[in-house]
Amino acid sequence: MMVAPSLAVRAVLFDLDGTLIDTVLDLHAAADAMLGDLGRPEIPVAAIRSYVGRGIPNLVKRVLAGSMIAADDPAPPPKEALDSFRHHYAVANGRHAVLFPGVREGLEAFQSLGLPLGVITNKAEAFSLPLLEHVGLAPFFQVVVSGDVLPRPKPDPMPLVWASGRLGASPADVLMIGDSVHDFHAGRAAGCHVFLVPYGYNEGREVRDLACDAIVSTLAEAARRVSHA
Numbered sequence: 001m002m003v004a005p006s007l008a009v010r011a012v013l014f015d016l017d018g019t020l021i022d023t024v025l026d027l028h029a030a031a032d033a034m035l036g037d038l039g040r041p042e043i044p045v046a047a048i049r050s051y052v053g054r055g056i057p058n059l060v061k062r063v064l065a066g067s068m069i070a071a072d073d074p075a076p077p078p079k080e081a082l083d084s085f086r087h088h089y090a091v092a093n094g095r096h097a098v099l100f101p102g103v104r105e106g107l108e109a110f111q112s113l114g115l116p117l118g119v120i121t122n123k124a125e126a127f128s129l130p131l132l133e134h135v136g137l138a139p140f141f142q143v144v145v146s147g148d149v150l151p152r153p154k155p156d157p158m159p160l161v162w163a164s165g166r167l168g169a170s171p172a173d174v175l176m177i178g179d180s181v182h183d184f185h186a187g188r189a190a191g192c193h194v195f196l197v198p199y200g201y202n203e204g205r206e207v208r209d210l211a212c213d214a215i216v217s218t219l220a221e222a223a224r225r226v227s228h229a
């Protein structure tokens, strides 16, 4: 059997929604509650799954319009809708959230390689930090960059470059692992190595179409392909 040569890196960054944690049921609960507040009908879980990835304001715009392209409009969503979503998501956050298979095992394996680890998410910090605490993953990470703490979120490379510096590594020595086209573009633009998982959201599209360094079925598999530079 051919064994792929290991990728030598100095730090690893992980996307959150769709890579570490399956959050779609909590996001769906908050979206339905917001639609209820606005006197509008509920939305299927499958729609929410494809709308996740560009942060909460864009998720709210997509839910209200029933369309992916609503996120391309730079205008913010109506304040009443955004406030309602954030209120309900604060209650729902973590309720149905579960780790994807192989996540804890993979993080332990990366940790035992002596690699510093970080999270790069487009989820707002008010939700990402409590969620990581709630599912018990917070202690794994030396840095968490959420979608609202820097001027430009993924797919801009800024959060990856910033986090690499915090972890003492050049972006060229960092591996980004995500589930979506935004992780892919951010990783490539930062000059990082990029692995993608096929089980996440990716706005309803196949990750196979993206020219990443590897598609890995779990984070445990990802860790088996990596060594410390």
Ligand SMILES: O=C(O)COP(=O)(O)O
Pocket: 015, 016, 017, 018, 052, 053, 054, 055, 056, 059, 120, 121, 122, 123, 124, 154
């Ligand atoms: O909140 C989102 O839209 C997606 O978050 P992610 O960057 O962790 O996938």
Ligand SMILES: [Mg+2]
Pocket: 015, 016, 017, 018, 019, 053, 178, 179, 180, 200, 201
């Ligand atoms: Mg994601």
